[in-house]
Amino acid sequence: MKLIQLDINNQVYEIPVNPRDLLVDVIRKKVGLTGTKKGCGQGDCGACTVLINGVPVLSCITLAISCLGKKISTIEGMADEQGNLHPIQQAFVDHGAVQCGFCTPGMILSAKALLDQNPLPSVLEIKRSISGNICRCTGYKKIVEAISAAAKEISTGEVK
Amino acid sequence: MYLHEFEYYAPMTAEEAFGLIGRLGSNAKVLAGGTDLLLMMKEKMLTPQYLIDINGVPEFQGISYEPAKGTVIGAATKIAEIEHSSLIKEKYFALHQAAGELGSVQVRSMATIGGNSCHASPAAETTTPLVALGAKVLLASDAGERELPLEDFILGNRKTALGEKELVSRFILPEPAPRSASCYGHIGLRNAMEIDAVNMAVNLVLEVSGRKIKELKLVMGSVAPKPLVSLEVPAILVGHELSDDLVEKAALAACGEAKPISDIRASAEYRREMVYVLARRLLYQAFNAAQEV
Numbered sequence: 001m002k003l004i005q006l007d008i009n010n011q012v013y014e015i016p017v018n019p020r021d022l023l024v025d026v027i028r029k030k031v032g033l034t035g036t037k038k039g040c041g042q043g044d045c046g047a048c049t050v051l052i053n054g055v056p057v058l059s060c061i062t063l064a065i066s067c068l069g070k071k072i073s074t075i076e077g078m079a080d081e082q083g084n085l086h087p088i089q090q091a092f093v094d095h096g097a098v099q100c101g102f103c104t105p106g107m108i109l110s111a112k113a114l115l116d117q118n119p120l121p122s123v124l125e126i127k128r129s130i131s132g133n134i135c136r137c138t139g140y141k142k143i144v145e146a147i148s149a150a151a152k153e154i155s156t157g158e159v160k
Numbered sequence: 161m162y163l164h165e166f167e168y169y170a171p172m173t174a175e176e177a178f179g180l181i182g183r184l185g186s187n188a189k190v191l192a193g194g195t196d197l198l199l200m201m202k203e204k205m206l207t208p209q210y211l212i213d214i215n216g217v218p219e220f221q222g223i224s225y226e227p228a229k230g231t232v233i234g235a236a237t238k239i240a241e242i243e244h245s246s247l248i249k250e251k252y253f254a255l256h257q258a259a260g261e262l263g264s265v266q267v268r269s270m271a272t273i274g275g276n277s278c279h280a281s282p283a284a285e286t287t288t289p290l291v292a293l294g295a296k297v298l299l300a301s302d303a304g305e306r307e308l309p310l311e312d313f314i315l316g317n318r319k320t321a322l323g324e325k326e327l328v329s330r331f332i333l334p335e336p337a338p339r340s341a342s343c344y345g346h347i348g349l350r351n352a353m354e355i356d357a358v359n360m361a362v363n364l365v366l367e368v369s370g371r372k373i374k375e376l377k378l379v380m381g382s383v384a385p386k387p388l389v390s391l392e393v394p395a396i397l398v399g400h401e402l403s404d405d406l407v408e409k410a411a412l413a414a415c416g417e418a419k420p421i422s423d424i425r426a427s428a429e430y431r432r433e434m435v436y437v438l439a440r441r442l443l444y445q446a447f448n449a450a451q452e453v
Contacts, residue, residue, distance in 0.1 A: 018165070019165075019166060019167060019211070020162070020163035020164065022162075041161040041202065042161075042199055042202070043195055043199065043266070043267060044353065046264065046266060049266055055269045056265055056266045056269060057266055057269055057270050058195075058266045058267070058270065061195060061198040061202075061270070062198075063168065063191075063194070063198070063211075063213075065168050065170075066168075066170070066191075066213055066215070110265060110266070113265070128265070128352075130265075131264050131265065131351075132263065132264020132265050132266045132267060132352070132353060133264075
């Protein structure tokens with residue numbers, strides 16, 4: 001075991017880790033942030049998606065020890081300090097894009113990574129950006145609509 | 161789905177990395193993107209005692225171009241960086257296309273170009289265009305460096321010429337010839353997150369006249385244990401203008417050269433048929449693109 005510091009949602013946690021510990025397990029079990037989901041454990045389903053330095057990665061095939069000095073963002077860091085949902089989260093609620101909810105944290109983080117780079121993406125760009133996030137409820141249409149609406153909301157918000 | 165116990169090293173310089181590999185040898189594995197390695201470790205197909213994480217080594221990162229010499233890509237460069245590089249898109253279009261088709265956004269932001277070659281999956285996306293583009297790999301160790309054409313580096317299904325104290329440090333892509341174009345195509349069962357049933361890359365150079373083919377490389381992926389470089393297609397097409405008859409003949413020749421197997425993703429028969437389809441499609445595409453250069 002080695003004591004390392006992980007920066008998750010701008011908060012630094014001191015956590016004892018073994019080199020073999022996967023980021024998803026450390027986030028869920030040692031830090032206690034259970035919003036990040038563990039689905040397939042093989043990097044296929046995208047449920048465990050978190051952002052590392054703004055880039056979406058699969059925390060089920062990332063070693064926690066390799067994340068020293070990097071900024072990790074999980075779904076818990078999306079809402080503001082007053083608890084107001086991020087526009088992408090709000091759009092998912094408003095458009096019925098959450099069914100069972102298991103894919104939702106990963107979907108929202110993939111969407112955030114897209115909109116941070118490309119504020120007004122086309123539908124095709126949205127679909128490509130979530131192509132590594134599998135929704136077994138198959139609610140893709142509403143998810144794409146929600147991301148599209150959030151993009152408009154965020155862009156017009158910035159104009160004001 | 162937990163990993164076994166291992167020791168973890170994160171060298172910050174190439175010398176440190178070579179030193180570790182030299183010392184730990186076959187008991188160590190190099191961790192780049194981890195999208196293949198960690199899966200194989202989870203399945204207990206590999207149980208290295210040591211992991212050497214090379215992502216912190218600047219020498220293994222990035223894309224740089226020198227006019228007339230070509231392009232150097234660090235082995236730990238992420239597939240996403242290659243996908244979004246305007247230089248790669250302009251000069252090595254087939255590689256740009258293949259990088260954009262590998263895995264998902266998440267996988268592309270983790271996986272590396274070196275990892276894709278070292279894993280040496282017969283269905284790898286980037287090895288096919290890299291071979292077509294004439295890429296060389298630089299194998300480095302404490303003892304020095306050696307250079308190998310990628311097609312000689314990959315020996316077969318998950319087999320490479322990598323020595324136990326070596327790592328792949330860089331890829332070198334030659335400057336594309338004037339009036340040349342490359343393109344990539346693939347056939348899979350779905351549009352995203354699929355593993356190619358067949359893929360192919362064509363790199364074509366036209367003569368000064370702009371009509372006749374001067375040089376041509378057609379490489380097939382996922383139809384043999386390693387990227388398969390066609391010998392017959394260039395023999396049919398080089399020195400000629402592209403015509404429907406010749407394309408037909410070349411595509412049939414490529415079919416004959418392919419050595420596909422039947423597996424979970426496609427039957428051998430279907431794969432062979434798709435070699436024909438892709439060869440026709442890509443030969444026209446590359447020929448037309450080269451005329452517009």
